Amino acid sequence: MPWLKGYWGRQFARPHGLGGKIATFVMNRMNTAMYDAVYENISEGGHILDIGFGNGFTLEQLLKIFNGTFYGIDISGDMIRSATKRNRKAIQSGRLTLAEGSADAIPFTQEFDCIYTVNTIYFWPDLDAGFREIRAKLITGGIFLNVFYTKEMLDKLRSADRGYNKYTPEELKKAAEDNGFTAEIIPITEGRSYVVRAVK
């Protein structure tokens, strides 16, 4: 059923309603190795930003195990509500601030020590504009962690047939370097999922 695969593809791109709750629940279970890659490569402390936090699951885990002040942006109003509910205490205590925004328009004025994003790169409307904005919002020496599935892996997924920009690790390393970062590729599962760790 082509409409069904299109429906789920759109739910991963911008989750909303009941379908969004189901999609994010599935993501949280499927993507644990990707979240672990964030925990392993993050620079602890300071100001840390999650771009496209979905239901706020990764932020919830990070708040438990790391020091620092956390921020998050997402383009989906439903995801902001869902992540707010999940992380209410951290928001009330001032350790977490969530806002509507996109990778190429980060609505915070302060600089960040670390910015990370998991499974959002496919949906950025303008790759270079996203990298430029992230670099502008990092301190010198700040780290950007881009965690993603490869083109090779996504080409096998029917739900990713339309609406996904798919990249190889080399393409995303080059995009980071073209925008002024020093970058390295860190495999999570060879051929399938990677982190590009970029330093300003």
Ligand SMILES: C[S@@+](CC[C@H](N)C(=O)[O-])C[C@H]1O[C@@H](n2cnc3c(N)ncnc32)[C@H](O)[C@@H]1O
């Ligand atoms: C596949 S989900 C990943 C959610 C979360 N990072 C995770 O791994 O559990 C993609 C998320 O990125 C958000 N998103 C899509 N395009 C975005 C953009 N240009 N800037 C910021 N967030 C975006 C979507 O609304 C959605 O919540």
